[in-house]
Amino acid sequence: MIKMASKPGSSFGCYVISITLVHLFIIASIVSLGTCQSVLNESSTSDDDDDTPKAFFIFGDSTVDAGNNNYIDTVPDNKANYKPYGQNGYFQEPTGRFSEGRVIVDFIGEYAELPLIPAFLQPDADYSNGVNFASGGAGVLPETNQAMVIDLPTQLSHFEEVRESLSEKLGEKKAKELISEAVYFISIGSNDYMGGYLGSPKMQQSYNPEQYVGMVIGNLTQAIQVLYERGARNFGFLSLSPLGCLPALRALNSESNEGGCLEAASALAQAHNHALSGVLKSLQEILEGFKYSNSNFYDWLQDRINNPTNYGFKDGMNACCGSGPYRGVFTCGGMKEVKDYKLCENVDDYVWWDSFHPTEKIHHQFAKALWNGPQTLVGPYNLHRLFAKTKVLRDLTIADLVDTTNSGVPLVDTSEL
Numbered sequence: 001m002i003k004m005a006s007k008p009g010s011s012f013g014c015y016v017i018s019i020t021l022v023h024l025f026i027i028a029s030i031v032s033l034g035t036c037q038s039v040l041n042e043s044s045t046s047d048d049d050d051d052t053p054k055a056f057f058i059f060g061d062s063t064v065d066a067g068n069n070n071y072i073d074t075v076p077d078n079k080a081n082y083k084p085y086g087q088n089g090y091f092q093e094p095t096g097r098f099s100e101g102r103v104i105v106d107f108i109g110e111y112a113e114l115p116l117i118p119a120f121l122q123p124d125a126d127y128s129n130g131v132n133f134a135s136g137g138a139g140v141l142p143e144t145n146q147a148m149v150i151d152l153p154t155q156l157s158h159f160e161e162v163r164e165s166l167s168e169k170l171g172e173k174k175a176k177e178l179i180s181e182a183v184y185f186i187s188i189g190s191n192d193y194m195g196g197y198l199g200s201p202k203m204q205q206s207y208n209p210e211q212y213v214g215m216v217i218g219n220l221t222q223a224i225q226v227l228y229e230r231g232a233r234n235f236g237f238l239s240l241s242p243l244g245c246l247p248a249l250r251a252l253n254s255e256s257n258e259g260g261c262l263e264a265a266s267a268l269a270q271a272h273n274h275a276l277s278g279v280l281k282s283l284q285e286i287l288e289g290f291k292y293s294n295s296n297f298y299d300w301l302q303d304r305i306n307n308p309t310n311y312g313f314k315d316g317m318n319a320c321c322g323s324g325p326y327r328g329v330f331t332c333g334g335m336k337e338v339k340d341y342k343l344c345e346n347v348d349d350y351v352w353w354d355s356f357h358p359t360e361k362i363h364h365q366f367a368k369a370l371w372n373g374p375q376t377l378v379g380p381y382n383l384h385r386l387f388a389k390t391k392v393l394r395d396l397t398i399a400d401l402v403d404t405t406n407s408g409v410p411l412v413d414t415s416e417l
């Protein structure tokens with residue numbers, strides 16, 4: 001994924017990052033000045049046409065990359081197509097996924113009864129049920145790990161290619177239907193804050209944290225807007241994790257704070273999450289037919305990090321694979337300068353697979369929660385409802401109302417998710 005170029009200044013953690021709703025409305029209004037209304041409704045043909053395959057399009061970074069980086073010229077940090085990645089044997093060999101097996105979108109695809117969604121750059125990839133454009137190390141901003149990743153604007157242009165090829169293959173009408181019924185999953189932002197900001201003295205000089213978060217959110221909002229203009233309607237988002245508690249960032253912090261989490265990084269993630277929730281609420285007001293599923297996994301993951309045994313883990317602090325303090329030195333696989341690394345015995349005891357990425361078990365729990373988790377964690381739609389083809393299933397049901405009664409206490413036991 002990324003390497004921190006330098007240790008960030010500790011004074012940084014003192015900033016209070018707050019992006020007001022007013023800002024967000026401004027951002028949302030500016031980006032909505034495009035021609036979004038013009039393509040509206042053209043594609044609202046029969047909701048029940050079951051000949052059109054369901055599709056799942058994925059954008060983002062190493063949290064969801066299914067192997068695109070195998071095909072680009074980049075540094076070993078941004079690749080995962082060597083052992084022990086993929087060691088659990090679910091796939092025959094390392095695939096480029098940054099885990100010991102599957103990642104979140106593999107599980108979601110399975111719940112949606114789709115075949116495995118291929119990486120866009122995989123030769124002969126079949127796009128009929130969607131495609132995965134994500135690239136390990138990528139950020140929202142093109143400056144993040146520039147020239148070493150497929151950045152978000154490029155991922156969007158790849159989507160445009162796929163959209164055109166679907167039109168040729170299925171015909172205009174069917175392709176439009178597929179595009180508007182598909183689910184678009186976006187998991188990106190961590191690299192903008194880690195390498196892109198905390199690892200970049202230049203960025204820190206040019207922008208204060210609040211300005212920087214505003215810039216990332218502004219660009220992410222534009223990306224959502226571009227997809228919407230091209231006919232996308234159903235969006236899913238994975239919130240950012242407590243970034244400062246990744247083994248890699250904890251290790252950076254090991255001398256100063258006896259191995260506590262790097263608060264500056266977590267604060268940025270939290271500010272990003274708050275800002276994105278605000279933007280999504282505004283977009284829902286502005287863009288007709290825009291539906292989304294946002295998640296709040298920040299506290300969810302923090303709780304597993306702090307209290308691993310409550311959730312079937314033994315270790316929430318150290319990585320399974322890596323070296324140095326917390327195995328936070330990103331050496332897993334020995335493909336970089338440092339060839340030595342340690343590997344744990346039982347991956348399922350761990351929250352963290354390598355210095356930056358969670359284990360398959362966490363990905364699995366994430367996916368279950370996104371699929372049908374309670375509204376305290378995922379909303380306003382969960383992915384199950386976003387994937388539902390008929391209007392009846394998508395609209396609120398009595399069960400949903402029951403879920404939100406009892407003053408926000410979820411009826412579903414969230415610890416199971």
Ligand SMILES: *[C@@H]1O[C@H](CO)[C@@H](O)[C@H](O)[C@H]1NC(C)=O
Nearest residue numbers: 141142143214215216218219
């Ligand atoms: C998008 O990011 C660029 C830097 O890459 C920045 O100059 C621009 O202002 C950002 N756009 C928005 C809408 O925030």
